[in-house]
Amino acid sequence: MxxxxxxxxxxxxxxxxxxxxxxxxxxxxxxxxxxxxxxxxxxxxxxxxxxxxxxxxxxxxxxxxxxxxxxxxxxxxxxxxxxxxxxxxxxxxxxxxxxxxxxxxNVKQKLYRFIICNSPQYYAVYNGRCWHIPEKLDIQKMKEAAKMLSGRHNFYSFSKAGNDTKEYTRTIDSITIKKNGKWLILDFKGKSFLYNMVRRLTAIIVLYGQGQLTADDITKMLETQDRSLVRNTAPPQGLYLVKITYDKRNVSKRYGSDDEGDE
Missing domain, CATH: 3.30.70.580 (Pseudouridine synthase I, catalytic domain, N-terminal subdomain)
Incomplete structure (x- = not known):
């Protein structure tokens, strides 16, 4: 055998x-x-x-x-x-x-999706599947925040204390936001994410869409390695690991770039 x-x-x-x-x-x-x-x-x-x-x-x-x-x-x-x-x-x-x-x-890219129900009307069948936010969100403002947060940055401020990660620099390939009726779909694409990073990014994008944060606030979060600047974390039930793609040239190798964090 x-x-x-x-x-x-x-x-x-x-x-x-x-x-x-x-x-x-x-x-x-x-x-x-x-x-x-x-x-x-x-x-x-x-x-x-x-x-x-x-x-x-x-x-x-x-x-x-x-x-x-x-x-x-x-x-x-x-x-x-x-x-x-x-x-x-x-x-x-x-x-x-x-x-x-x-x-x-040897991960090439991961796709995480966060689903928000943005409506005063909410049904019990949505429980455990999304983040319910009854107040109207400014989608254009949220897209502005997503653009600021995309790219290569030190995301220490967006990481959870007590993790064993030594390197906090990550590259977010893209953050896209789509609206479909009451539903907001936030897609995060990147090779590697820190623990709780996607949920904290989501929370900051929402706060910016609610007018509770400014562009200067987000810049400070990225430039100042201070976890106290990012106190909010979106709830876990809205987050989905959708797809993982690999570098086919190295797929047979056991060792390579390891994602130390994750959601």
């Missing part, structure tokens, strides 16, 4: 989970997935996830790898795992992967 490496594209509703990463005393997505693999293989299977999403954060396209001694083809694992997983965690696809693949490395 040969040892094979597999890549999973995973979708999950993060509402009841304490994030992606396994924790001994808490319910996590990684813990549930590894338990499903244990039930099938009869031994512990270690998984590696590309994005360490926080409690309450959702995913359309989390990328996960695992290795196992098996002759079962990759195409069979989707139905097998979905039969062992709860309904709020779904395997979208399973494919063969290079030996030793760790999806945290």
């Amino acid at each position: 040969s040892r094979k490496t597999f890549k999973i594209i995973l979708s999950y509703d993060g509402t009841k989970y304490f994030g992606w990463q396994r924790q001994e005393k808490f319910l996590t997505v990684q813990g549930i997935l590894e338990h499903a693999l244990f039930k099938f293989f009869g031994n512990d299977i270690k998984t590696f996830g590309a994005g360490r999403t926080d409690a309450g954060v959702h995913a359309y396209g989390q990328v996960v790898s695992f290795a196992a001694d098996t002759m079962i083809p990759a195409k069979n694992f989707k139905s097998i795992l979905n039969g062992l997983l709860p309904d709020d965690i779904r395997v979208i696809s399973v494919s063969d992967a290079p030996a030793g693949l760790n999806p945290r490395y």
